[in-house]
Amino acid sequence: MKKYLFACGVALLLGGVMFVGCGDSTDSKKEESSINQDKHPLVLKVRSESEFSQMLGLLPNERRFYVAFGIVGSQHKAVNMYLNRINGVLVIDITLTDNDETSHFSLSQVETGLESQALVLKGVWNAEGELKGKEFAFKVCESCELYEVDFFTESFKTSEIIEGQNVEYIKSITKAFIPQNNKIPQEAIENLNLALNNGAKDKQSLINSLKKELQDSFSQLTQDGGGLIFNSEYDSNIEVVARTKIITFRQSEYTYEGGAHGNTEIAFRSFSLQSGKELSNKIEDVFDMSKEDKILALLSKKLEAQKDELFGESLPLRQMTNLFFITRAGIVMIWQPYEIAPYASGFIRVVVSPEDLGIKGRGQLGEILRADSVYTPIINEVLALPQELK
Numbered sequence: 001m002k003k004y005l006f007a008c009g010v011a012l013l014l015g016g017v018m019f020v021g022c023g024d025s026t027d028s029k030k031e032e033s034s035i036n037q038d039k040h041p042l043v044l045k046v047r048s049e050s051e052f053s054q055m056l057g058l059l060p061n062e063r064r065f066y067v068a069f070g071i072v073g074s075q076h077k078a079v080n081m082y083l084n085r086i087n088g089v090l091v092i093d094i095t096l097t098d099n100d101e102t103s104h105f106s107l108s109q110v111e112t113g114l115e116s117q118a119l120v121l122k123g124v125w126n127a128e129g130e131l132k133g134k135e136f137a138f139k140v141c142e143s144c145e146l147y148e149v150d151f152f153t154e155s156f157k158t159s160e161i162i163e164g165q166n167v168e169y170i171k172s173i174t175k176a177f178i179p180q181n182n183k184i185p186q187e188a189i190e191n192l193n194l195a196l197n198n199g200a201k202d203k204q205s206l207i208n209s210l211k212k213e214l215q216d217s218f219s220q221l222t223q224d225g226g227g228l229i230f231n232s233e234y235d236s237n238i239e240v241v242a243r244t245k246i247i248t249f250r251q252s253e254y255t256y257e258g259g260a261h262g263n264t265e266i267a268f269r270s271f272s273l274q275s276g277k278e279l280s281n282k283i284e285d286v287f288d289m290s291k292e293d294k295i296l297a298l299l300s301k302k303l304e305a306q307k308d309e310l311f312g313e314s315l316p317l318r319q320m321t322n323l324f325f326i327t328r329a330g331i332v333m334i335w336q337p338y339e340i341a342p343y344a345s346g347f348i349r350v351v352v353s354p355e356d357l358g359i360k361g362r363g364q365l366g367e368i369l370r371a372d373s374v375y376t377p378i379i380n381e382v383l384a385l386p387q388e389l390k
Contacts, residue, residue, distance in 0.1 A: 044111040044122050049090045052107055055114060058083065058090075059203065063151040063174075065240045066140045072096075072125050073134035078328075080243060081121075081138065085153075092121070094138065097244075097328045100351070103127040118142045145184050145273050146247055149240055150177045150203065154210035156218055160228045169221075171214055171234040176249065177206050184273050191276030195269075196238070196249070230258045241325055241332075244382045246270050246279065248325040261343065265336060268325045283322050285373045286331065292320065295368050299333060302350040303340075309348070314340040326375065328382055330354060354383045 047055065058064065066081040082093040092110060095102040103126045110123035118140040125131045141147050155172040175197040178189050193199050200206035222228070235254040242248040248270040256262030270279045279285075287295050300316040307315055323334035330353040337343045358366025362384045365371060369379060 042113050042115045042120060044113040044120060046108055046110070047112055049107055052090065052112060055112070056083075056119060059152070059207075061153050061207070062203075063153070065149040065151070065243075066119065067144050067147040067243055068094075068119075068121075068138040068140045070136060070138035072131045072136040075131070077136075077138075079138055080240065081119075081140070082239070094121075094136075099329050100327065101127050101129055101131070115139060116142070142181075143183065146178070146182045146243065148179055148182060149247075150179060151175070151238065152177065152203065152206055152210060153237075154207065154214055156214035158218065158228075162228060167228045168231050168233075169218065169228055170232070171217060172236070173210050173213060174237045175200075175206060175210060176238050176240075177203060179203075184276070188272070188274060188276030192247075192271055195271070195276070195278055232257050233262065241268070242327045244326060244328060245378050246272055246326070250325075263337070263343075266323065266334070266347065268323060268334075270325065279374055281322070281324075283320050283324060284370075286324060286326075286370060286375050286379075287320075288368055288370050289320075291368045295320065298352070298356060298368070299350065302352065302356070303348070306341075306348060306350075309345040310341045326378060326382060327351075330356065330383065357383070359384050 052058075053060075056064070063085055064083040066083075068079050068081050070077060070079070078097045080095045080097060082095075084091050084093055090107060092105045092107070093102055094105070105123060105126070109126075110121050112122075113120050120137070120139045122135070122137045125134045125136050151174055153172060153174040155170070157168070157170045159166055159168045161167070177197055177200060178192045180189065182189060190199070197206050198209065200209060233254070233256040235252075237252045237254075238249050240247060241250045248268055250266055250268055252264055252266045254262055254264045268281055270281065271277065272279060283289075289295075296317045296319075299320075303310065303315060303317070317340070321333055321335050321339065323336070325332050330351045333350050333352060335341065335348040337346065339348075341348050357369055359369075359379075360366070362380045365376070365379060365384065370376060
């Protein structure tokens, strides 16, 4: 008799894999895959980068974000999956949405394949924690509202000899593209692309616009300044940091114009999946600022574990940060370099869990969260659910 371990979207079958359907809602019913596996067998194997890229239609300068479901060991998990490029080499980062634990894999460490055109991965979880060493299997959730985001990077580099010294100018820009295969409304796709890439209609249009933007930026620089003066480097990057009932991007801007090091600033942009419209990123849209003293005391307590990385006078906190985003693990709060810590400490980050926030259930959001903001329905849906339903 065959035995199965079922998860949302995937089941392990005695070391093999069999898949079942899955929706984006926590109460979606599992249904058997309509794929006839005799006629359309799922072939999982270790693939070269060229074979893997061809299988997914990945372009050389493309990165990709996926929402996926499956199991690690015997635990059902939802994950965010990133196909990244590090020094030109394709790697796979998989993050558990319930606790932000991330495993990193080279293509040689996972078996991959397609089932009904959806990416399937199988391997051994390698992040430090209780799941380390457990087998996993995940399948991209093509029935989810927004399950794929593509990213394209273009770079421009030039140099001149100035007073006997080689002076370099380097600039890279990454922008996101929402493909048509997502299940959100067409208007939402158009609004998201308008906000993220000036409304590119397809991938090639975005690539062409990036090249033009880089060339125009350099032309403007030389017109304004008369030419290169010092070594300079600029990098504009974007990535998905959370996809719940909304999608949140982290926009980072790196600038180097001489000195000991460059400087990076980040911002978070959240969008509705139904309309594609950008949501407010003001901290007062999440927290009841009449309770600011209590909120600061909570954050100060959460930061105690990192106090050796902070400026000596940073704790207790005196003011709120404006950087936040919402995940299934809680509300993530971020401080930029120099706000409460030196540059060497990087970005300071704490996760304020539902328990920290005093959330008891839907409609019971505690006293420090607003009960009437644009984020209230999202917090009710994402953070007020019992852990096993997230």
